[in-house]
Amino acid sequence: PRRVVTGLQPTGELHLGNYFGALRRCVQLQEQGEDVMVFIADLHSFTGRQEAGERQSRTLQAAAAVLAAGLQPERAVLFVQSAVARHAELCWLLACLATHARLAHLPQYKEKAATMKEVPVGLLLYPVLQAADILVYRGTHVPVGADQAQHLQVAAQLVRTFHHRYGRAFPTPRALLPDDGSDRIRSLRDPSKKMSKSDPDPKSRILLTDSDDVIRLKIRKAVTDCNPQVTFDPEGRAGVSNLVRLHCLARGLVPEEALCEAEGLTSAQYKEVVARALCECVAPVRARLCELAARPRLLHEVLRHGAARARRRADEVYERVAELTGLPPRL
Numbered sequence: 001p002r003r004v005v006t007g008l009q010p011t012g013e014l015h016l017g018n019y020f021g022a023l024r025r026c027v028q029l030q031e032q033g034e035d036v037m038v039f040i041a042d043l044h045s046f047t048g049r050q051e052a053g054e055r056q057s058r059t060l061q062a063a064a065a066v067l068a069a070g071l072q073p074e075r076a077v078l079f080v081q082s083a084v085a086r087h088a089e090l091c092w093l094l095a096c097l098a099t100h101a102r103l104a105h106l107p108q109y110k111e112k113a114a115t116m117k118e119v120p121v122g123l124l125l126y127p128v129l130q131a132a133d134i135l136v137y138r139g140t141h142v143p144v145g146a147d148q149a150q151h152l153q154v155a156a157q158l159v160r161t162f163h164h165r166y167g168r169a170f171p172t173p174r175a176l177l178p179d180d181g182s183d184r185i186r187s188l189r190d191p192s193k194k195m196s197k198s199d200p201d202p203k204s205r206i207l208l209t210d211s212d213d214v215i216r217l218k219i220r221k222a223v224t225d226c227n228p229q230v231t232f233d234p235e236g237r238a239g240v241s242n243l244v245r246l247h248c249l250a251r252g253l254v255p256e257e258a259l260c261e262a263e264g265l266t267s268a269q270y271k272e273v274v275a276r277a278l279c280e281c282v283a284p285v286r287a288r289l290c291e292l293a294a295r296p297r298l299l300h301e302v303l304r305h306g307a308a309r310a311r312r313r314a315d316e317v318y319e320r321v322a323e324l325t326g327l328p329p330r331l
Ligand code: TYM
Pocket: 005, 006, 007, 008, 009, 010, 017, 018, 019, 020, 021, 022, 041, 044, 129, 130, 131, 133, 134, 142, 143, 144, 145, 146, 147, 148, 182, 183, 184, 185, 186, 194, 195, 196
């Protein structure tokens, strides 16, 4: 059976990259009747530093954003990763199958580790925990942005190693990457980089909580090039193409249609069109997010219910893992 599983880190406010790249696609899969599980990856956030209070409030805010994007807690399962202890338990078993060499060679690890004097072991284990997140539910399809593709390869490799060592327990999970470019939304300030929560420049990303004025300002300041024409050439003209892409995603267009609307406009004029489209797209999400943020009791209730369902599913899978590995049965 197919099962869609994905996670979001509570390390910063969610932006349009998270929304188009993961959140909105989860909601679409839910609408198509898929079995969707979404969690807030609070354990992953420990690879960076965060105050306890901040972690807690960001976790709740991220959950609110998932609901605001349209995930329905009656149809899909929404929970906080740490509420299901099986993630960490399976992570340990998988960590004993992963090799240091393989993990230390992953580009994301190398880049991050290069900026640190003391590299926590948890950073190395980051993709192993991510594999556990998926496998503990026998996840088959993982909607993510392109930046997560390599982590999914680690998960697939761990499935193979597990099978060789102990026997079949998991299907091989696949990254669900879209073909509309929503898996790689770029920074508005440096289109060679992805839009990211951790970019020090807040103008590099549009948040789901940004007001219309802020959205307009950020789009106006978006870096393009000295050619005032609007064309779609993601390789050669990443900046303006990123705007075309955002326009398309906000309005459900293909690039040719967006370019039609841009006809006769300079890139500066076109930015107003893009900003309007994004404002319309973000406004309803922002409104729901605002309502939900004021209802922490409701959020806690949804998360409690989601965690109970997730725990039952994880226990079922773990029973098989225990049987194969010689751990005592615990159900
Ligand atoms: P995170 O929290 O960085 O991002 C959440 C989701 O948003 C996607 N994303 C983007 N998509 C398109 N363009 C962008 N600029 C962009 N930036 C982010 C990410 O690819 C992701 O899908 N390691 C994960 C969280 C995680 C996870 C998992 C995901 C933990 N366990 C298991 C899937 C399955 C992360 O840090 O995502």
